[in-house]
Amino acid sequence: GDSVTQMEGPVTLSEEAFLTINCTYTATGYPSLFWYVQYPGEGLQLLLKATKADDKGSNKGFEATYRKETTSFHLEKGSVQVSDSAVYFCALISSGSARQLTFGSGTQLTVLP
């Protein structure tokens, strides 16, 4: 079945540091890939997505590129801010899943001033 593997956290960085959160997946067909973010006390919200190979999703300075050859969708940001502290979830919808999201376990990011 479908699965998503994220790097384990928690991750602690200083402000303005470079961020990478690794995500790899297993899925049938050609899935769509997502990063969702959960700020403290809130629900999840879409951060970015990519629907086909080599697409790059970007939003709020975050980027992720859909790499079919390595089945990866790593999240990156060049300079993190304290306000980026949150839990980040990688997720996918595969063609055989009736549009159900499969989530990774989440990565807690803390950015220190």
Place this chain on the structure above:
Amino acid sequence: DADVTQTPRNRITKTGKRIMLECSQTKGHDRMYWYRQDPGLGLRLIYYSFDVKDINKGEISDGYSVSRQAQAKFSLSLESAIPNQTALYFCATSDFQSGQGGGDTQYFGPGTRLTVL
């Protein structure tokens, strides 16, 4: 006002009690979902509904039931709550995008924190 609302936001109950969690949305979406979140496990799908007459079990439906009262309302019930159902519960909605290649965005409510003693 929030597009997806959940009530209650917090609930503490005892083993064996019946509990209902409610979700309402103003986004006009046909598709609604219930997930539970446990530490270190991400979110897991409990039930989903693609329209008022369509209800489907997700990955972890045992011990849960749902009701889709209207396009905008989707309720989750625990008929006889047990302690391992203590978790954070999220409702979500989406609008099927046939041209999106499956890239439907889901919109989440703020969550209900349920504790079963």
